Amino acid sequence: MEENSSTHFIFFTEKLRKALSGHLPGEVAQMKLAPLSRKKMMAQGANNRKARQSAVLIVLFPEENQVKTVLIKRNSYDGVHSGQIAFPGGGYEPGDADLQHTALREAYEEVGIKTDQVKILGNLSKIYIPPSNFEVLPVVAYMNRAQELHPDPAEVDTVFSCSVQTLMHPQTLQQRSIVLKDGSSMDVPAFVIGEYVIWGATSMIISELNHVIAESEALNS
Template identity: 45%
Template sequence: MLQTSFHTFTDTLRQRLQEPLPGEVAHSKMAAASRYRLGIKPNERTRRSAVLICFYPYRGSIYLPLILRPQYDGVHAGQMAFPGGRMERFDENLTRTALREAQEEIGIRVSDVTVLGHLTELFIPPSNFYVLPVIGTLPYRPDFYPDPREVEAVVEVDLDTLLDETIVGDSQVEVRGMTVDAPFYQIENYRVWGATAMMISELLMVIGSVK
């Protein structure tokens, strides 16, 4: 029964991703106030990157992995994220970037991933990246092998948890000595905010028309 419902979900999601996406409308719901106040725009030094949002069946439900970035001297240190990273010269496209980075960071077997489509590309001012969220599925729960240089922890998230509106909050976040007002998703003991929260917001708006 689980496999039937999982396949129905993924088939419908694939179709929905071919339709117009909510994009900025969804992003604005979870954007930090500083994003619009500072008004930072893409420029000639802006680079491209991609992340993988990968669904799989587990425990009678549908899950996806998030990662906790380790503490380091960087703008995204200690934050929750989807596995992913910057596009390299040898990547033929951003889908390949997302798959390669997910394999390197959390050890999933990308040859088993079915790509359904993607969400809206999102500009991230602090790191000056455009990031493309790629949506994929695995037919099984993967074994995770996190790269300790890139990933402090893998956090498996039940889709029903993401769909629970009570996990949404708003607070001030300290980022490199600055205080930022930012909406967040409270997932277990982790607060997911910033670009990752904006991607989740669009994902949930798309899924809301699927379920």
């Protein structure tokens, strides 16, 4: 990677670290991508103390003069998140020191991210997911270069990367009709990356990430 690009990435991470330590937009940004049918459920679940705690890892890295992140397509299974696009992550386990540890452990287990090469920048706002009763902490981190990833075939169908610049581009945000598990369809706001349609909780997390990056002017470094 060119030295100038490396310098830009260092400035990007430092600006983002500072922004994550300040006031976060939370639901103001998240709800912009919430399907209409879920807004009421989310409001009802906001104070659900019995939700299972979980975390996802948003790992950023420089490549081709852009800032990229890792996403997965979950395997098809008999569950509410079957086949969906997500960040690597999962539920808190008793052996985890905290939810940041959960995010790192799950990212290693699901796609083989070497966590000794990952540095945490901070957290986004927690988000409650009514269908699975999870409360998710998005953990934002970075690594200095792309890693060779090895997805766990038991959990992950595909692993891919996309740039933050693409996620923030206005044309990436579209309205799509999603077919649900029961066969019904629902119109949702989504980020569309080629064949991948990112909607639901993951798109809501990305919405807050985009807001924080834009406000921090990190990409203008």
